[in-house]
Amino acid sequence: MFFKIFKEIWRASNLFYKNERQHLIFLSILVALTSLVSAILPYFIKLIIDNTHQNQNISFIYLLVISYCFAWLLSQVLEWVKNALAGLITAKQETSILITGLSNYLRIEKTQQDKIDIGIFNAEAVRASKAFSMIIFAILLVFVPVILQLFFISYILFLNIGFAFSVGFISAAVLLFFISNFINRKSKAYYEPLYSIGNTLQGRFLEKANHAYEIKVNNAVDFEVAHFEKSVKRFVDQSFYSHSRIAALMVLQIGFIFLFLLGFLLLSTKLFSIGAITTGDMVMISSYIMMLTTPSLMISQQINLLAGNMVAIEKFYHYFKLDKDQLNDQRFAEAEKERLFYFDQAILQIGGKPTQAINLKFYKHKMYAVVGRTGTGKSTLIHYLLGAYKPLNGKLFYKDLDVTGGYSNKIFDEVAFVGQSATITSGSLRENLIYNSTHQYTDQKLIELIRYFDLENILIDHKLSLDSEIDECIKSFSGGEKQRLNILRAFLKKPKLMILDEPTSALDTKTAMKILNFLHDQIETLIVITHFKGCIDLADEVVNVEKLFKIESS
Incomplete structure (x- = not known):
C-alpha cells in the first residue's frame, strides 16, 4: 500500500x-x-x-x-x-x-x-x-x-x-x-x-x-x-x-x-x-x-x-x-434577455440545512445588493455563484451553460471576486494589482488609479515604486487600504461582472460612496453583499436572502 x-x-x-x-x-x-x-x-x-x-x-x-x-x-x-x-x-x-x-x-x-x-x-x-x-x-x-x-x-x-x-x-x-x-x-x-x-x-x-x-x-x-x-x-x-x-x-x-x-x-x-x-x-x-x-x-x-x-x-x-473542483473549459453563448446567473428550482445548503427550491436570476447592466442578517447565507449564495459549492438539487446556469455539476474556467474571464477578508500577497505593488490578469497597464494608468482610490500615500509613506517589494510594509497597511487594493485589483481584470462581499466594511462613508459610484459607472454588472445603506440605495435590485431562503426571524 x-x-x-x-x-x-x-x-x-x-x-x-x-x-x-x-x-x-x-x-x-x-x-x-x-x-x-x-x-x-x-x-x-x-x-x-x-x-x-x-x-x-x-x-x-x-x-x-x-x-x-x-x-x-x-x-x-x-x-x-x-x-x-x-x-x-x-x-x-x-x-x-x-x-x-x-x-x-x-x-x-x-x-x-x-x-x-x-x-x-x-x-x-x-x-x-x-x-x-x-x-x-x-x-x-x-x-x-x-x-x-x-x-x-x-x-x-x-x-x-x-x-x-x-x-x-x-x-x-x-x-x-x-x-x-x-x-x-x-x-x-x-x-x-x-x-x-x-x-x-x-x-x-x-x-x-x-x-x-x-x-x-x-x-x-x-x-x-x-x-x-x-x-x-x-x-x-x-x-x-x-x-x-x-x-x-x-x-x-x-x-x-x-x-x-x-x-x-x-x-x-x-x-x-x-x-x-x-x-x-x-x-x-x-x-x-x-x-x-x-x-x-x-x-x-x-x-x-x-x-x-x-x-x-x-x-x-x-x-x-479529497474531492477536487470539477472545472472544465466549456464555452457559453449570450443567453436570452441578457441573463447571467440563474438558479432553476435549486436546493442549496445553508448553515447545514437544505433550503426550499429557489428560482433566482441575475441580469446584465444591473447592480444587485444582497442583504440579510449575519449567518443567513449571503456569502454562501456567492460560493454557489462562483462554483465553490454545488446545489443539492435543481440547476444553476451561467448564461446558457449548465454549471450545476461542473464549473467552467471561462466564467472567470468575465467575473472578478472581492472577498470579505482583504488579501495582500508578497511581491511588488504592481504584482499585487495585476495579479493573475492578462491585461497590460502603463505606469501612468496604474498611478492614476492608485490616486483615485486614495492609495498614493502607500507609495509616499514607504518610499515605494510600483516594482518595490512590499513584504515588509504589508503589516502597516490599514484595513481600508487593503480593502481598496483588493477592489482595485479586481477592477484591473476588466470584468463584466464583479462580485463583492462587504467591500465597504473598513471604509468611511465618503470613501465608500466614491468607490461604489466608480464601480457602478465602470463595471457592467455588480453583485454586492452589504449592510451599507448607501450601497443598498445605489442598487437596482435588492436580494434579501432571508426571504429567498424563507428563513424565519427570531
Whole structure:
C-alpha cells in the first residue's frame, strides 16, 4: 500500500521537478563508483603490507602506495561531488512536494477545505516534503552504498580468503538487515500518535498566535498560556513514551550489530593465529568490518526513521484523496434577455440545512445588493455563484451553460471576486494589482488609479515604486487600504461582472460612496453583499436572502 502512495506522490512531484529521474540516475552512478573505490582501498593496504613482509621489489611497493593515494583522492572527490548533487536534489524534491501539496490543496472542494485545519496541513506538508527526500536518500545514500560495498567486499574476500568466509560474511549482513526491517515495523506504531499530537500542538499554537489581539484585549494572556501548557504536557508525555520505545528498539538493533562486529573479528583473529590468513588479510578484514559498522548503524537509524517518514507520507497523501473542483473549459453563448446567473428550482445548503427550491436570476447592466442578517447565507449564495459549492438539487446556469455539476474556467474571464477578508500577497505593488490578469497597464494608468482610490500615500509613506517589494510594509497597511487594493485589483481584470462581499466594511462613508459610484459607472454588472445603506440605495435590485431562503426571524 505504501509503495502505491509513494509512487503517486512521486509522479505528482515530477510535474514540478522535470529532470529528477536524470539527476537520480547520475547520483546512483556516483554512489556505485564511490562504493567500488571505498571497497578497493583496504585491498590496497593488504597488498602493501603483504608485499612489504615478503620483501618485494621496492618499486612495486611505491606503485602500490601511489595507487592507494590516488584511489583515496578519487574516493574523496566522488564523495563531495555526490554530496553536492544530493544537496541540489534534496532542495528540488522538498520544494516540488510543497508545490504539489499546495497545487492539490487549492483544487480541493471548498466543502472539504472548510474541514481542514490549516496549521495541521502546513505541518504535514512540510514534514512530508522532508520525509519524501529522506526516504529516497536513505535508499540511495545509505542502503544502496552498503549493499554495493557488501557485494564488492564479498567478492574480494572470496578471491583472497575463500568461499565459505565470503558467504558467511554476506549471510550475516543480510540477516542483520532482515532483523532491522522487522524492528522497523514494530517502531512504526510509535510514530503515528507522536505525529498526530504534534500536529494538534502546532494547530493550537497557530490558533493562539492568530487570535493574539482578542486574547490581549480580553486580558486572557495568562489563561491562554496555561491552557496551552496543558497541550504541551500531553505532547511531552506522548513524545517521551514514543521515543523511549523507539530508543529501546534502536538499542536492540545496535546489539545485533555488535554481535556481527565481535563475531567476525574473533573469527579473523582465530584464522590469523592458525596461519590461514596473512597479516594483510587480517588488516583488510578488520578494515571491512569497521567500514560496515558505521553504515550498519546508519541503516539501523534510517530504518527507524523510515517508519516515521512512511507515516508522514501516508498522512500527507490523504489530502490527495479529497474531492477536487470539477472545472472544465466549456464555452457559453449570450443567453436570452441578457441573463447571467440563474438558479432553476435549486436546493442549496445553508448553515447545514437544505433550503426550499429557489428560482433566482441575475441580469446584465444591473447592480444587485444582497442583504440579510449575519449567518443567513449571503456569502454562501456567492460560493454557489462562483462554483465553490454545488446545489443539492435543481440547476444553476451561467448564461446558457449548465454549471450545476461542473464549473467552467471561462466564467472567470468575465467575473472578478472581492472577498470579505482583504488579501495582500508578497511581491511588488504592481504584482499585487495585476495579479493573475492578462491585461497590460502603463505606469501612468496604474498611478492614476492608485490616486483615485486614495492609495498614493502607500507609495509616499514607504518610499515605494510600483516594482518595490512590499513584504515588509504589508503589516502597516490599514484595513481600508487593503480593502481598496483588493477592489482595485479586481477592477484591473476588466470584468463584466464583479462580485463583492462587504467591500465597504473598513471604509468611511465618503470613501465608500466614491468607490461604489466608480464601480457602478465602470463595471457592467455588480453583485454586492452589504449592510451599507448607501450601497443598498445605489442598487437596482435588492436580494434579501432571508426571504429567498424563507428563513424565519427570531
